[in-house]
Amino acid sequence: MDTPDRDTADTPLSYRQSGVNYELIDPLKVAAQRAAAATAGHLQAHGFSEVADSRGESAYVVDVGPFYLASIVECLGSKALVADEMSRLTGRSHYDAIAQDTIAMAINDLITVGATPLVVQAYWAAGGSDWFADAARAEALVAGWKRACDVCGVAWGGGETPALAGIVEAGRIDLAASCTGLVNPKERLSLGERLGPGDAIVLLASSGIHANGLSLARKLVERLPEGYLTPMADGTAYGEALLAPTLLYSPVTEALYRAGIRPHYASNITGHGWRKLLRHPKALRYRVHSLPEVPTVLRFIQTQARQNDYEAYGTLNMGAGFALFVHADDAQRTVEVARAQGVEAILAGVVEAGTKELLIEPLGLRFAADALQLR
């Protein structure tokens, strides 16, 4: 395991300290990406071809003729540990919310390429058969999963519920979701070919921390006087606020299609926070002039973790869960369509020609092109 750096309440809490060491994972990721790319040619034998620009994007896209096929598998991460601890402290299961988080991780990534999510598969790997003996928790997981499928209009195809004693820790569950969808009609593909200077940046609100940054959020608990039960400025317990479920954005992207708006590009703001605005490889400047409201729990984390704005916006979503890059003429209507779906949105900035960078003007922040290394 990583050796944690010195950690006192006076020093900033970094992601490295929270136990995730990307330097160890990245060589494998690079090797896997290269090997994966080398398999693309297999599709030709079936009469199909990959959409090469989708490599490095949030979902993999294959041209199957009448439409594009998009697929993905996504992991919840460590948020279930917060639910487990809050359940111990308060007796209330939050697995309905956790289920929504898991589906959101897959759906919100899949829609970035312009796909309509069609089928979700559940991957629920428990540390032992006894995980499922807590009927209230199991029912909450099923109910939350079902409801998220209903919200997104996807069919729940099935899944796996293995008991993996010796691999998954006793009493824990490893949650993931796979999602398959279609880009239909093919003109909906939004891999960024049309992304360019003059485009507007519309940010969809987040509900809180969503399911990224949880390692940091959990590490922070050690510094809090009452741990997860520590009240924040609005009186809500920190742990409760962390468990607000991730918003599902596919109702917005589907409504945009019905409204005749085709985003030029989209980015799901997950790990790396606002640096995800730099996701597309094009050399473009992203100038943000307006900021969304910061959820109480994220401001609380920033303050307690002694993060400056550069660290906070470079790690957490800070109120922006999803970014849409649209033609300037569509910007205001994009905001309205999102709001009509119950998702708060703001016209936050503009795309410009120039050096690849992200400028968050109200905070005087600049993220250079190399702040995000995903490919």
Added chain:
Amino acid sequence: MDTPDRDTADTPLSYRQSGVNYELIDPLKVAAQRAAAATAGHLQAHGFSEVADSRGESAYVVDVGPFYLASIVECLGSKALVADEMSRLTGRSHYDAIAQDTIAMAINDLITVGATPLVVQAYWAAGGSDWFADAARAEALVAGWKRACDVCGVAWGGGETPALAGIVEAGRIDLAASCTGLVNPKERLSLGERLGPGDAIVLLASSGIHANGLSLARKLVERLPEGYLTPMADGTAYGEALLAPTLLYSPVTEALYRAGIRPHYASNITGHGWRKLLRHPKALRYRVHSLPEVPTVLRFIQTQARQNDYEAYGTLNMGAGFALFVHADDAQRTVEVARAQGVEAILAGVVEAGTKELLIEPLGLRFAADALQLR
């Protein structure tokens, strides 16, 4: 956790004793299946519909117009624990084989519905970043995954490599694969509508235990004088033999299509062993007159675990990794097509009208309809 029953070398070793208690998991499964079935209607809003008969089958199928879309997520299970232990004992990483096992779990299920697998996504959830620091093991995992994709002619789309300390045990990895494919042309759909009396049962050989029955196989080690290094009749160490990778059967099903043979039904023989021959809900008798050779490792497990034939064939694949139900006229050619792909096959039996049951005549065994409860 389950309380293990009394276990001595003189008593038979049951699956229950090996730590998996389906009684605890099944209520959740039923609730999840019901909730999942209730989401089918969502597809209509997109102009599509589910193929209802695929519920309860090995992959979920959606009618998207020009073809059917099939998808699945599958877990490796506990086989990685054997690889970890053998690595500790011999210094050799078997993660190339483990990668193939994981892909086989998804591919071999997906093809049962008549689908051509197109895209595989990797789900590799490690107990911590340090799992990836063992470069040889990580490279074996990547290489084996790539090779299995090459064998099956699928594109490796991408995946997730989370570090899940606190959820996945330190030093362990939870491996799963999702797979998306197309039934194309739609006439390839093989959900059993055409399954009927007179059909032949062709069994494709297994390479050993594959990736089911590993809890039992691991429990058995406690009884062996030299554990995983115990030599079997052929001199191979038990642990080495367990790690023979699962055979990939999609080259056979694709070759059958090219040869003009459309299986009426197919069953991937995984958990529940030969009881999987009873998978289809139709009231049919499956009469087996010829048996495949039993891999040394499976005979060894049967003997050491003191299992009678009913227990062994009802739990393990006993040499049959995949069952194809074909028109009698296609039976011999099906065997030949499989062999041409390097997969041994035998014409093993016949489907008859009558009470739903499986008769394994050479062993005098009968499995009644209620021996398999999957739906």
